[in-house]
Amino acid sequence: MSVAEARKISVVTLGCSKNVVDSEALMAQLAAGRVKLVEPDEAETIVINTCGFIEAAKQESIDAIVEAVEKKKRGEIAHIVVMGCLSERFREELVKEIPDVDAYIGANKIPEVLSSLGVDYRRELLGERRLTTPSHFAYVKISEGCDHPCSFCAIPLMRGRHASRPEQDVLHEASLLAARGVRELIVIGQDTTAYGMDRSGTQHLAALLGRLQELPGVEWIRLMYAYPAQFPEDVLDAFAAFPKLARYLDIPVQHIADPVLRSMRRGISSRATRELLTHIRERVPGIALRTTLIVGYPNETEDDFRALCDFVEETKFHRLGVFPYSHEEGTTAALLGDPVPQSVKEERQAAIMEIQQRISEERNRSLVGSVQRVLIDRAEDGQLVGRTEWDAPEIDQEVSLPDDGRTPAGSFVPVRITDAVEYDLFGERV
Numbered sequence: 001m002s003v004a005e006a007r008k009i010s011v012v013t014l015g016c017s018k019n020v021v022d023s024e025a026l027m028a029q030l031a032a033g034r035v036k037l038v039e040p041d042e043a044e045t046i047v048i049n050t051c052g053f054i055e056a057a058k059q060e061s062i063d064a065i066v067e068a069v070e071k072k073k074r075g076e077i078a079h080i081v082v083m084g085c086l087s088e089r090f091r092e093e094l095v096k097e098i099p100d101v102d103a104y105i106g107a108n109k110i111p112e113v114l115s116s117l118g119v120d121y122r123r124e125l126l127g128e129r130r131l132t133t134p135s136h137f138a139y140v141k142i143s144e145g146c147d148h149p150c151s152f153c154a155i156p157l158m159r160g161r162h163a164s165r166p167e168q169d170v171l172h173e174a175s176l177l178a179a180r181g182v183r184e185l186i187v188i189g190q191d192t193t194a195y196g197m198d199r200s201g202t203q204h205l206a207a208l209l210g211r212l213q214e215l216p217g218v219e220w221i222r223l224m225y226a227y228p229a230q231f232p233e234d235v236l237d238a239f240a241a242f243p244k245l246a247r248y249l250d251i252p253v254q255h256i257a258d259p260v261l262r263s264m265r266r267g268i269s270s271r272a273t274r275e276l277l278t279h280i281r282e283r284v285p286g287i288a289l290r291t292t293l294i295v296g297y298p299n300e301t302e303d304d305f306r307a308l309c310d311f312v313e314e315t316k317f318h319r320l321g322v323f324p325y326s327h328e329e330g331t332t333a334a335l336l337g338d339p340v341p342q343s344v345k346e347e348r349q350a351a352i353m354e355i356q357q358r359i360s361e362e363r364n365r366s367l368v369g370s371v372q373r374v375l376i377d378r379a380e381d382g383q384l385v386g387r388t389e390w391d392a393p394e395i396d397q398e399v400s401l402p403d404d405g406r407t408p409a410g411s412f413v414p415v416r417i418t419d420a421v422e423y424d425l426f427g428e429r430v
Helices: 017-032 055-073 085-097 110-116 155-159 167-179 205-213 233-241 258-264 270-283 302-315 332-336 342-366
Strands: 008-013 045-050 079-084 137-141 184-188 220-223 245-250 288-295 319-324 371-380 383-387 398-402 412-420 424-429
Touching: 008 017, 017 045, 017 079, 017 110, 017 137, 017 184, 045 055, 045 085, 055 079, 055 085, 079 085, 079 110, 085 155, 137 167, 167 184, 167 205, 184 205, 205 220, 205 233, 233 245, 233 270, 258 270, 258 332, 270 288, 270 302, 288 302, 288 342, 302 342, 319 342, 342 412, 371 398, 371 424, 383 412, 398 412
Parallel strands: 008 045, 045 079, 137 184, 184 220, 220 245, 245 288, 288 319, 398 424
Antiparallel strands: 371 383, 371 412, 383 398, 412 424
């Protein structure tokens, strides 16, 4: 059986929300090509959209490929296509080590993936997606790649230089999503704040947010992956001007100690980072700041780590994630080796999260008695589960309240908060 004849195809998506968007666009093209999209255990062909960002993600992708190969050897599936970041970065090694895969295709190459599957690429479907998220929220990818020279990051190796999508394409896709009932648009990219720089030489993100604000049916627009260096001031104006723009900002700072920031090549100092975060909070009262940090970077000393702990204590982020440093070949930081033991990285990760747990619990308990607007994501075990304006799906905390049996997912409801723990809120509908 040829790939073209194996019309039951399953797309397995690993990694970040950018991969989710790519897989959704691929599936829309496949469905138009009269392919039957099925679950992996029903498939004749499996497409694996891989991640190659850090070691844990790479291993997850490799495990998925190996599992698919074993199915192929047992005759349970006929073909395997591997796409995405891992293929882009390690194609030659993968072909050599796992040769039973029918095709390895890199990132940003949906037409090539379709061709390998015997399906024609249809440009008229630009912007069409087969959503894999709940139908009331969707990710909108506004750019690809990144121009920042961060020493630890392999994204430019896999996704290339920063490339903004044309505004008309972004708006067309977003309007299609809104027409389908999407109520929350989550704006993503490797660096959303650089939007427009490659096309006009100026940052155009605020203007794009204004155009998204005009879409009927959309209630929340959420901004992710904002880069702290050269943060555009007019984005802060946008929070004041556009009521649909959720008072939430994902801004990964990675570290605060100057020696580490310089070695990371982040383009911003400790002082400038603190001043920026203070300025954002002054300009946008009530905004929830989310960040990510890296611990165990090769030149991170105990003093640097203590400075990071103090920074987390002082700044009191609403949401925070911490990652142990991942030694990635091909990055400039790879030249520094990987001298911090994994056990120390994990101890530092746990210490930061212990601080954040206390901060989060304190913030949550301060909300008891207040009424919050909550977007319901799902019903489960007799409860409705949703999120406040301060929480992104899948990565942040949730609000639970009794299921009244008449509130569908995608509804906005007023909820009085009655109890709180470190990372969850509980309430009742008002």
